[in-house]
Amino acid sequence: MRWKATSSWRLQGAVLLIACACAPVPLPVPPAPPLPPAPDSVPPPPCEHITQIEVSKRERRLRAHCDGGAVVEMTVALGREAGGAKRDAGDSRTPEGDYQISGPPRTSRFHRFIPIDYPSVADAEAAHAEARLSEAAYQRIVAAHARGEPPPGDTALGGELGFHGEGERWRGDSLHLDWTYGCVALADADIDFLAERSEVGTPVVIRP
Numbered sequence: 001m002r003w004k005a006t007s008s009w010r011l012q013g014a015v016l017l018i019a020c021a022c023a024p025v026p027l028p029v030p031p032a033p034p035l036p037p038a039p040d041s042v043p044p045p046p047c048e049h050i051t052q053i054e055v056s057k058r059e060r061r062l063r064a065h066c067d068g069g070a071v072v073e074m075t076v077a078l079g080r081e082a083g084g085a086k087r088d089a090g091d092s093r094t095p096e097g098d099y100q101i102s103g104p105p106r107t108s109r110f111h112r113f114i115p116i117d118y119p120s121v122a123d124a125e126a127a128h129a130e131a132r133l134s135e136a137a138y139q140r141i142v143a144a145h146a147r148g149e150p151p152p153g154d155t156a157l158g159g160e161l162g163f164h165g166e167g168e169r170w171r172g173d174s175l176h177l178d179w180t181y182g183c184v185a186l187a188d189a190d191i192d193f194l195a196e197r198s199e200v201g202t203p204v205v206i207r208p
Helices: 002-022 121-129 135-146 188-197
Strands: 050-056 061-066 071-075 097-100 106-108 111-115 162-164 203-207
Touching: 050 188, 061 188, 071 188, 097 121, 111 188, 121 135, 162 188
Parallel strands: 050 203
Antiparallel strands: 050 061, 061 071, 097 203, 106 111, 111 162
16 A cells, blocks of 8 residues: 555656646747837927017027927127126116017118117116116106107117117127127027017016
8 A cells, every 4th residue: 555655646746747847838028019219309389479588698698489389599799898787878788687679670780670678667766776867867767668668768878779680790790709889689680580570569588
């Protein structure tokens, strides 16, 4: 009986080994198919209407913010005295602050000119508080803004500033030279782009 039991155990073990040997070997999991290549960068939406113009003096960059989210960047040149905000007429500095386009584009010896409403009420208030602007001149500036008119350009703060092109004389210089009397200068094609897509009242932000 003992032998038979042993033989039976051995027989069962052999059958088990044969069964294991005959079991199919698990196949490796095939790799996942590769993902399709990422599409190229989606082109920005077209810029048909400019909702805000932002200038960074430090970067010498203008950013035109458009309906639909597009942002168009341009290189600009500034006033010959690029450091600091404009304070007085004739200081050849570009102003800093919040403005808006104050009139339609017009032809210029610099190809095209788009005016902004410098000096702003904030400019006038600061200058008046520091005794750089008379009471009468201060009141004229504030009254012009209240009427929605371009502020006077003949006060101690100066005026007649905005965006303009280069024209023949300065063509190409805006890429590497600050050459204006306080305006923001762009290539002629860029000023045309702004003129065709902005309007009176478009906000203008000029940052240090």
